[in-house]
Amino acid sequence: MQIFKVGGAVRDRLLGKPVTDIDWVVVGATTQEMLAKGYRPVGADFPVFLHPKSGEEYALARTERKSGRGYGGFTFHASPEVTLEEDLIRRDLTINAMAEDDQQNLTDPYDGQRDLEARILRHVSPAFAEDPLRVLRVARFAARYAGLGFTVAPETLELMRQLSESGELEALTAERSWKEISRALMEDQPQVFIQVLRDCGALKVLMPEVDALFGVPQPEAHHPEIDTGLHTLSVLEQSALHKQPLTVRWACLLHDLGKGLTPEEQWPRHIAHEHTGLKLIKAVNERFKAPKDCQELALLVGKYHTHGHRALELKASTLLELLQSFDVYRRPQRFEEFIAACEMDARGRKGLEQRSYPQADYLRGAAKAAREVAVQPLLEKGFKGPELGEALKRERLKALKAYKENA
Template structure:
C-alpha cells in the first residue's frame, strides 16, 4: 500500500538550487503523516521539541504550525498533525526565499513570492510573525552577509521589523549559545562586514555588541586612517579578513581589536593613546558575554593588546621583542603566532587606499621569532644552569640573537 503522506524539499536547498549555488544540505517537510506512520516507514526520530526524523542521512520534519508562548528564540508552542498543510508550514519561516518547496516532480511551490524576491535580490519576511523570534534579526543579517556579493539587500519593511525587535528588549532573551552560533557563522560568510552593518542599521548592534557599536563616529588621524571613522575601519578589516580567508579566531580578533578606541575621551580625538590597554577590559567583557570559544578569546585579547607592537616591529628593541614573543608564546603556539600576524596585516590593509599595501612587519617578525627559537638550551644545561639562572641565561642569549638579527636586517 503506497504511503498516504507527501514529502517536499524545503528551505535553503530550494533557495540555493534556484540561485544556481551548491546545495550543502537538504531538508524535507512531510505533510499528512504522523510520527507512528514515519516510524513504520523506517524513519529514525531525532527531534525533542517537535517531530523530526532522519532517513538516508537527511532530515524530515512533520509539517507544523507554531504559536508564540514566551520570550526569546525558544518561546514557541508547536503543533504537528496530518491536517497541517504545506502552506501553513512554510508561512512560519523567516524569509520568502526560504519559504519555497519542491514537490516530487521538481515543481516549485511558492505561496509567498520567494522567486520574485530572488529575482529582485530582496531579503523579505514572510509574515508579521517574523517579529516574534528575535533570532531572526541575526539570521537575516547573516543572509545579507552571505548573499551581498549577489546584490541582495534587506527589504525596507523587514528592516523596520528588525528595528522593532531590537528596541523591544527581546534580543536580551537570546542565549549566548544561540547568538554565538549566528555570529560565528556570519563572520565566516563572504562579506562579514555586511552582517555588522545590517545589525547596526536596525539597532541590534547596540544591543548585542555595544562595544563595537561605540566605534562608529569615533575619528582617527586622517594621515594613518584615510577612512577616519573607527567603525568603518573595523568593517574594512573584516573585508580583508574575508578576502584572505582567515579562520574564525582571526575574524573575531579583527572585529574586537580596536575596542579601546571607543573608550577614548572626546577631547583626545582623533588620537587614541593607550587604546590597546584600555581595550583589554572591553574585549574580555565581549568574550564572556558571547561565550566565545577559548581560541577566539585568547587571540582577540592578544591582538587588542599587541597589534601596534606588530605595526612598529622594525623599531622594537630586542628586549621588547622578547616580551612580545613571551606574551604570544611563540615557542609553543606557532600557529597562533601566524594568526596574530594575519590579523595585524588585515588591520594595516583595512584602510581606505591601503587594501593592497605591503606589510613587511609580518616577515620581519617571522624571522625574529625564528632567530629566538633557534637559541639552543642544551649548552646552557650542560653548564649546569637550572631554574631562574637558566631562564635568565636563555633570555640573554635570545636577546643577543635578536640584536644580531636586527643588525643584519638594517
C-alpha cells in the same frame, strides 16, 4: 503522505549555488507512520526523524505559536492536517519559504522566487517579529548574498528595528547568538552583517562596544577613512578577502574597542587605546562565550597590534617580550594569526588595501631566530630551574639583537 525538499536547498538550487544541507518536510503523516517506515525519531520539541538509509532529517509539517520570550518561546503543533503552506509561513524569509517535490515542481506561496530574482531579503509574515534570532539570521544572509546584490527589504528592516527595541534580543542565549555571529563572520562579506545589525539598532544592544566606534575619528594621516567604525568594517572585509580563520576575524572585529572610550577632547588621538580596550574585549568575549582560542587571540591582538605595526622599530628586548607573550615556542600558530590580524588592520584603511606589510616577514624572522636558540648547550653548562629560564632568555635576546642588525 507527501515529502518535499524545503528552505535553503531550494533557494540555492534556484540561485545556481552548490546545495549542501537538505531539509525535508513530510505532509500528511503521523509519528506512527514514520516509525513504521523505519525513520528514527530525534526531535525533542517537535517530530523530526532520521531517514533509515541516508540519515537526513525529515520533519513533520507543523505550525508554531509564540508562548514566551526569546528564541525558545514557541509551542509547536504537528499533525497530518497541517498543510505545506502552513508549514512554510512560519519560516523567516520568502526566499527560504519555497518547497519542491521529487519532480522539482515548485511550491512558492509567498513569492520567494520573485524576491530571489529581485535580490531582496523579505520576511514571510508579521510572525517574523516573534523570533529575535531572526535579526541575526537576516543580517547573516545579507552578508552571505551581498556579493549577488541582495539587500534587506525596508519593511523587514523596520521589523528588525522593532525587535531590537523590544528587549527580546536580551533573551537570546550566548550559545545561539555565538552560533549566528560565528557563521556570519565566516561569510564572504562579514562587514555587511555588522552594518545590517547597526542599521536596525541591534548592534547597539548586542555589541554596544562595537557600535560606539562609529563616529569616532582617527588621525587622517594613518586612517584616510577617519571613522573608527568604518575602519573596523574595512578590517573585517580584508580578513574575509584574505580567507582568514574565525579567530583572526573575531580579533579584527574587536581590536580597536578602546578607541570608543577616548574622551572627545583627545580626538582624533587615542593614547593607550590598546590597554583601555582590553576590559571591553573581555566583556564581549564573555557575553557570547566565545571559544577559548578566539578569546585569547582577540585579547592579544587588542593589546599588541600597534607593536605589530611598529615591529621594525622595536628594541630587541621589546621584541622578546612580545614573542614570550605569545608563547611562540609552543604555540607558533597563534603568533602567525596575530601577524595576520595586524596585516588586516593595516590593509583596512581607505586607499591602502593593497600596500605591502613588511612587518609580517620581519616578525616571522624574529620568531624563527628566538626559536632556534638551543636549550641543550645550556643544560650541559649546568643550568637548571629558574636559572635555565634566565639563561635561555639571555641567549634569545642575543639572537634577536643579531637578527635586528642583519635584517
